[in-house]
Amino acid sequence: MATRPKMDEELKEINKKVIEMAALIEETIRSSIKSLKEKDVELARKIIDGDEKIDDMEDEINSDCFKFLATQSPLAGDLRYCISIMKMIRDLERIGDHCEDLAKYTLRLESQEYYKELIDIPRMADMAARMVSNAIRAFVEKDLRMARKVWKSDEEVDELFRYIYEEQLDIAEKNTENARTAISFAFVAAHLERIADYATNICEETVFSLEGRYRMAL
């Protein structure tokens, strides 16, 4: 029997909004890479304009959580859940900012000839996007095992980042004509690396929400 129907209802509502925000973030990551890969300037502008919506969603969920804390006085699991949501949406918002930056690179690189087809960067983007999706899924579905798996996979993204970074450095050194583009690509990879880091934060928040520990134990 639900003895605190109002509390459960409010939690459900917050949860719904988090899922909506997460879905929008996942979509934005994919779009930002598509825009870069295909030099889709219109899509890039849409992403840049759309960042405000993500910020608004963060504000709204924060305000809901704040009211929830003030009026429902949650304890234990409910309290941890609410705190981790407040931290998680901040991470989601930052991921949104990185997507906006990625979209700006599309605009910046519009007139530049890519000296090669983008392969590793979309691959890295795909890994980062998948990490974010799975991290959110682990949080929503309270799946510790998945959270741990996603957290661990950050190593692969880091490795790929180092590879891309070295590769672009090499290109810039060997051919100064391509230096500008190469540096941009290195920055793009750095943004993706940060996005993957935020996915690991979300995994840590899942652990906190479920077990009350701050760190991931492997």
Next chain:
Amino acid sequence: MNNKKTKFEIKDLDLYYGDFQALKKVGIDIYEREITALIGPSGCGKSTFLRTLNRMNDLIPGTRIKGQVKFDNKDIYDKDTDVIGLRKKVGMVFQKPNPFPKSIYDNITFGPRIHGIREKNRLDEITESTLKEVGLWNEVKDRLNKSALGLSGGQQQRLCIARCLAVEPEVLLMDEPTSALDPVATSRIEALLQDLAKKYTIVIVTHNMQQAGRVSGYTSFFLTGEIIETGLTEKIFSVPENKKTEEYISGRFG
């Protein structure tokens, strides 16, 4: 591990009211100069348990007790226990303020007189110091001979605490001491508890989770006569180990 001194050491405590078993294998250490909160739904045995600590249950016909309740390393259910002496050391404050229908002065000095103090000066001293201890002195010093029943609810409860302190106890047992008070009076009592815990060991039964969280260092969760979980209050309210504790403190049952 902590190095706190154990004031009460309770092991395998069973208590029966006739055929009904109200406490089942209760075991807990209560630390000196700490506030321990007892929480749990109505009828879970927490007040019964509280009363075992100064043998108030002796007064209820048909009560049987098994197990061990050690106070300063001595089992208080041993035959040679001086129960009057025990209750002097282990005082009790109830849910509803219950001053005697006497003057404020007589309320405070009632206990000390029973225990043989007759000198007016000494009784005056006790009255002043205990009323100061509960922060009531300035409010009542000009009307010590007026009836205690003329005080507000919060003042009456502080008077009852002062009345306990007058016989120089070591432990204060409190059974929902603020549930009949308004939020301001409640805050004053809670602040007082923090002060008193520097000198006394306090065990408090409360139905208010936030109160347990605010005032106590340790919390025990009772359910159907058993202790389900005991631990640091901050741990119980943030990351309880037992699912039933979690459900109770988050208001999911009870």
